[in-house]
Structure formats: structure tokens, C-alpha cells
Amino acid sequence: MAWPMRDELDDLVARFRARTLPKHEWTHLAHLAVGLWHVHEHGPQRALELLRSGITRLNEAHGTVNDDAGGYHETTSAIVPTATPAS
Numbered sequence: 440m441a442w443p444m445r446d447e448l449d450d451l452v453a454r455f456r457a458r459t460l461p462k463h464e465w466t467h468l469a470h471l472a473v474g475l476w477h478v479h480e481h482g483p484q485r486a487l488e489l490l491r492s493g494i495t496r497l498n499e500a501h502g503t504v505n506d507d508a509g510g511y512h513e514t515t516s517a518i519v520p521t522a523t524p525a526s
Contacts, residue, residue: 443472452476455493458500465497487517 443451454460455473473493477486491511498510505511 442468448472448476455497458497460497462501462503465501470494 451460451464451469452473455465455469460469474486474490477489480486481489491513495505495511498505503510
């Protein structure tokens with residue numbers, strides 16, 4: 440997957456939020472793109488809140504357990520909103 444154009448990014452975010460994004464499309468690049476979109480639209484603090492709940496719910500939709508062994512990782516997901524200046 441190449442970096443998404445704006446319409447592709449909007450579609451990616453919409454499918455992320457609706458929990459319809461297939462697991463094979465939830466790549467590191469998709470994670471970064473969705474994270475940056477959230478920072479741009481909501482600012483870092485709100486972006487982290489939305490990503491935390493959104494990723495957890497997407498994982499559950501995929502049947503992925505969110506625990507210490509897998510699923511949502513705060514350290515990985517928090518890097519985008521906290522390291523990206525709000526615009």
C-alpha cells in the first residue's frame with residue numbers, strides 16, 4: 440500500500456471507524472495514516488482517545504484479544520499523537 444491520497448485516506452478512516460476495515464488492510468502504514476488523520480482533525484489528546492477506543496474496537500471486530508500479549512498497545516499507538524505537532 441502506498442501512502443493514501445485524500446479520498447483513499449477518508450475511506451480508510453471511515454472503514455476504521457465503522458470497524459469494517461479487513462484485518463489484512465490494518466497494516467503499520469494504515470495505522471500511521473489513520474493516526475495522523477486523527478491528529479489533524481482532532482488534535483493530539485483527542486486523537487489518542489479516539490485511536491485508543493477505535494483500535495480496541497477494530498481488534499475486537501477482527502477477533503483479536505486486547506491483552507498484554509497482543510491487540511492494542513498504548514506505546515505503539517500513542518507515538519503518533521504525542522510526536523506529531525498539531526496543525
